[in-house]
Amino acid sequence: MTPGPRILLIEDDPVLGPALMQRLRLEGFAPELATTGAAALAAATARPPAAIVSDMRLPDMSGEAVHRRLAEAAAAAPTFFMTAFGDVAQAVRLVKAGARDYLTKPVDVDRLVAALRAATAEAPADGGLGRSAAMQAVEVFLRKAARLDLPVLLLGETGVGKEVAARYLHDAAAPAQPFVAVNCAAIPRELLESTLFGHEKGAFTGAAQRQAGLVEAAEGGTLFLDEVAELAPELQAKLLRLVQERAYRPVGGSGRERAFSGRLVFATHADLAARVADGRFRADLYYRINVLETTIAPLRRRAQDVEDLARHFLVAVERRLGLEAHCLSPAAVLAMADHTWPGNVRELRNRIERAAAMADQAEIGPADLFPERRLGDPADGAPAASLRDAVGQATKAQIQAALGESNGNRAEAARRLGISRTTLWKRMQEHGL
Numbered sequence: 001m002t003p004g005p006r007i008l009l010i011e012d013d014p015v016l017g018p019a020l021m022q023r024l025r026l027e028g029f030a031p032e033l034a035t036t037g038a039a040a041l042a043a044a045t046a047r048p049p050a051a052i053v054s055d056m057r058l059p060d061m062s063g064e065a066v067h068r069r070l071a072e073a074a075a076a077a078p079t080f081f082m083t084a085f086g087d088v089a090q091a092v093r094l095v096k097a098g099a100r101d102y103l104t105k106p107v108d109v110d111r112l113v114a115a116l117r118a119a120t121a122e123a124p125a126d127g128g129l130g131r132s133a134a135m136q137a138v139e140v141f142l143r144k145a146a147r148l149d150l151p152v153l154l155l156g157e158t159g160v161g162k163e164v165a166a167r168y169l170h171d172a173a174a175p176a177q178p179f180v181a182v183n184c185a186a187i188p189r190e191l192l193e194s195t196l197f198g199h200e201k202g203a204f205t206g207a208a209q210r211q212a213g214l215v216e217a218a219e220g221g222t223l224f225l226d227e228v229a230e231l232a233p234e235l236q237a238k239l240l241r242l243v244q245e246r247a248y249r250p251v252g253g254s255g256r257e258r259a260f261s262g263r264l265v266f267a268t269h270a271d272l273a274a275r276v277a278d279g280r281f282r283a284d285l286y287y288r289i290n291v292l293e294t295t296i297a298p299l300r301r302r303a304q305d306v307e308d309l310a311r312h313f314l315v316a317v318e319r320r321l322g323l324e325a326h327c328l329s330p331a332a333v334l335a336m337a338d339h340t341w342p343g344n345v346r347e348l349r350n351r352i353e354r355a356a357a358m359a360d361q362a363e364i365g366p367a368d369l370f371p372e373r374r375l376g377d378p379a380d381g382a383p384a385a386s387l388r389d390a391v392g393q394a395t396k397a398q399i400q401a402a403l404g405e406s407n408g409n410r411a412e413a414a415r416r417l418g419i420s421r422t423t424l425w426k427r428m429q430e431h432g433l
């Protein structure tokens with residue numbers, strides 16, 4: 001197994017640093033830890049990373065200074081900053097200056113891993129959204145929309161690829177400009193206004209400095225507001241002004257409004273018209289954002305895309321994790337065609353990634369993609385299922401014992417069990433350890 005993508009982790013915290021290192025290793029990355037800015041600069045120059053995860057405050061210099069020095073040396077990789085909520089202004093500035101994204105502490109490690117996967121994954125081969133007639137029509141729509149200065153509304157079930165579509169539109173319109181994605185449902189309600197619109201100095205207790213918001217960060221590029229149906233009424237009013245007048249007022253700003261000249265793209269999986277009907281979404285805002293609207297079809301209606309996407313995700317995960325090449329068995333392709341994909345493309349991606357990481361053979365079969373059917377299917381017959389359960393429980397117990405005896409050291413535990421570290425890792429994942 002070749003090592004996965006190299007990640008440079010810049011973090012001086014003696015607990016967080018090693019913990020993140022361990023998790024990134026388990027996820028198949030090849031992480032390297034630097035605890036000072038100087039060490040980070042040396043490491044990035046000697047062994048260029050595929051991505052960088054950096055703390056904002058380091059013992060010898062700021063994370064921002066490290067980022068700038070690397071950018072000057074053209075050694076910058078996609079960089080993610082980990083920041084306390086109080087440093088969001090600085091983080092936004094960094095994103096504007098080219099950093100990929102920031103994550104607030106305490107860091108949501110699953111989100112970090114997903115972001116690193118996306119940053120180190122290969123782009124779709126042809127840069128398109130899919131060969132199905134439905135996605136071809138979406139591509140035509142987005143390319144036309146890219147030439148127009150109007151808001152765009154993307155509808156569709158969760159996981160169909162609304163954000164991917166928004167990026168496609170952005171790349172067709174202004175690829176060199178910032179693309180700022182905000183999930184309106186993920187940011188606590190009381191923080192959303194200042195996160196979006198920024199705040200002036202003295203706007204509230206603790207607001208010592210003016211702080212730019214994400215609207216400002218997206219200036220000249222694209223502001224993508226996902227889950228827009230979840231916005232609270234006061235923010236809907238503020239958003240209406242942004243859409244209609246291209247103007248907004250930061251929190252605590254008394255006089256002057258700020259102008260916004262970027263593209264606005266909205267997405268939701270909710271039925272916005274129904275929300276308007278029951279009074280939860282402003283009708284005037286709905287009509288303003290519903291000018292150029294398209295629905296991205298669920299994956300179950302895009303049969304021609306499933307296999308292409310599956311192969312794309314397979315190659316990408318193999319490269320990212322340094323796995324041997326796999327192929328999909330004809331039965332696996334049939335099983336995918338039969339599945340209804342309630343989680344859409346996101347579910348397909350997850351199933352393929354899990355299958356590639358876990359499969360014991362080069363050929364991925366239906367049971368690798370849909371393991372829950374094998375375990376949960378009563379038609380399998382009780383004796384076989386309970387034998388499998390018994391083997392599973394015994395395996396889990398052996399692994400736990402070996403890990404206990406080796407104080408959690410996986411290399412040592414693998415040696416005791418007489419299996420490779422990779423196999424141990426796979427078994428630990430299978431048994432949720």
Ligand SMILES: Nc1ncnc2c1ncn2[C@@H]1O[C@H](COP(=O)(O)OP(=O)(O)OP(=O)(O)O)[C@@H](O)[C@H]1O
Nearest residue numbers: 124129130157158159160161162163164269345346
């Ligand atoms: N056409 C595509 N090509 C490659 N990857 C895709 C495509 N469509 C979706 N994906 C992948 O599927 C996952 C879900 O996509 P995305 O986040 O864009 O969906 P979404 O509709 O915005 O979801 P949500 O409603 O939950 O916000 C992501 O990992 C994305 O990279």
